[in-house]
Amino acid sequence: MSTMLDRLWRFRPVGAPGGAGPVGVPEDARSGVPAELAGVFVALDATIAECDEVRAHAGHEAAGMVAAARTDAAALVAAARTQAVGERAEIAAAIQARGDAEVARTRATATEDTGDLRQAGSQRMDDFVALVLDRLRADVQGLVR
Template sequence: MARLSILDRFRPVGTPGAAGPAGVPAADDQGRAAELAPVFAALAGDVAACEALVAEARLSAEGDVARARAEAAAIVARARLDAEAARVRAAARIEQDASERDAQLLEQARQEAATLEKTGLARIPAVVGEVIDNLLTPQSAEQS
């Protein structure tokens, strides 16, 4: 017994009915526009609804853009004010730091001056004695 292929089930057969003339269907005299007119007429309501949605979306988008621009302008203005305040605070902090450094330097200079004054006062008797000795030494040499 011959084995049948699975494709043998799909043998080509003719179409039912009597054979007709072969060829391309005759062209419609009214053309595609007449054929599609009922389809477009059925879609007219949907097209109008879509146009209304698009118009509404445009208005909404314009409002959103206007609000976003106003908010951005407010943020920029606030940032400028904050930046100016930050500059003022930074300048005050720098000035305060400089004042503190100046005060430290002044205190250090006062301490150094006090130390020099004490050292100088402590050396006065020795210097006075040396000056007197120097003044008297030439006179002693001249008298001898």
């Protein structure tokens, strides 16, 4: 117990007021600093060993978590690739359907326009045939006279 009291005695208030003295704790000249701290470090040996054990256990856990995360990531990538193939097919089908609908609308418009052109052409053709026949008759009558 006297060793502990000696250590505590070193931290006692020192001297009367006066000029500034050295800062710090006075050294125990009898045993020296290494001997004084040896007990502290011996007491920490168990804690250091426990920390090493915790660190090793955490390293193993982390390695397991990383392996599980890699497996999960590979499964997610595979699922995403499979899903992407299906979605590409759906999108291609939707684009094809839109294109087919546009082609059908264009074809319907063209068919309607063709019918309108035929009707207009037919009406104009009758007028042209009548005009040509009138001119031919006029020419024939001019020759016959």
